[in-house]
Amino acid sequence: MNLHDLVTQVSQETGLPMQDVKRVIQASFGTIVKTVAADEDVALVGFGKFALKHNAARQGRNPATGETIDIPPSRGMRFAPGKSVKDALNPPEERKALPAAKPKKQKTA
Structure with a gap:
């Protein structure tokens, strides 16, 4: 949409x-x-909460060259859904039928 x-x-x-x-x-x-x-957070009761997210500076890699690059700190926005949104996305009758989440792979250095 x-x-x-x-x-x-x-x-x-x-x-x-x-x-x-x-x-x-x-x-x-x-x-x-x-x-x-x-x-400032924006909380919409029954829908969810928007909040500022601080991303720290970090090291990354240029995928084309493999060169190490510095990624500067940045700000973003995160959204935490409210209970009614969570319930609408995960109805009780469907929750039982959903497959279990696969564990995330650990990064190895």
């Missing part, structure tokens, strides 16, 4: 004009980003 699909779906469900829905969605996302960039 992209922005146009989201606007269309919300417009159909609410009966509001698509232009108004698009402005509201873009303003909402913009406000969330500005608030998180100011290092």
